Amino acid sequence: MQEGLPLVRVGTLVATPLNSLVVLADSGIESIAGLKGRRIGFSVSGFEDALLGAMLARYGLSLDDVELINVQFNLTPALLSGQVDAVIGAYRNFELEQLDIEGRPGRAFYPEEEGVPAYDELIYVTRPELVGDPRIRAFLRAVERATHWIVNHPKEGWEIFRSTSRELDTELDRRAWFATLPRFALRPAALDVGRYERFARFLHERGLLKEVPPVEAYAVDVFARR
Incomplete structure (x- = not known):
């Protein structure tokens, strides 16, 4: 929205954060405080910097206390090879499973437990002029039915997928499938205005938003607008 x-x-497709800060379980890093002076890999600057900065701040640290290394999207290889000591942006339903398969389990620190407001990780968007289009409501009703079926029949859903x-x-996709299921939004059209307001204020405080826009300017409940 800020970019016009x-x-x-x-x-909403996934109603919880997936992003996490991950270290190897045998790294000796037991808490975020142990990251001082360490190398942290990232793939997307801006948002991941904001998450990491907020998480470090809870322990009296800042981004200046760590060395940030852009590893592109090679988060797991960078961690396994020792190029970095931790990675931000690792998905808890994917990279953690990948590390476990490689025989090097990871330890995750979750943003929503470390000073970052909870947020929807994956959402559906459309153009403003299509918000009232009945096809949008039909799509979301179908998504809700499908989500409930998948949650009720996870093994059958995996076989179809x-x-x-x-x-x-x-094996990685199988694990990721089952790790993702609990995070699907059971009411995909529902909108928690307070949650979006809190996260927008967080982004503003971290310098990613110039101002805090009203939620109705960028998020709607299409069924409430009928």
Whole structure:
């Protein structure tokens, strides 16, 4: 929105953060305080800096107390090779499973437990002029039905998912599937205005937003607008 993109949030797919700060379980780093002077890999500057900065601040640290290294999207290889001591931006439903498969379990520090307001990780957006389009409501009703079916029948859902592509039929994808299920939004169209306000204020405080916009300017409950 700040970049001028005409988009509005109309629904949520994943209702919890997936992003996390990860170290190897055998690294000796027991808390975020232990990251002082350490190398931390990241892939997306800006947002991940804001998360990490807030998490460090709870322990009297700042971004100046760590060395940030852009490892692109090679988070797991960078951690396993010793290039970095921790990574920010690791998805708890993917990189943690990947590390475990490699025989090097990880330890995750979760932003929502370390000073960052909880937020929706993955959302559905559309153009403002389409908010009232009945196809949007039909889509979200279908998503809700599908989500409830998947949650009620996780194994059957996995079989359907993996059958769509041979590339998806891997141990990592299987683990990621089951790790993601509890995080799906059971009411994808529902909008928690207070939650969005809190996260917008957080982004403003961390310098990612110039001002805190009203929630109705970028997020709606399409069923409440009927």
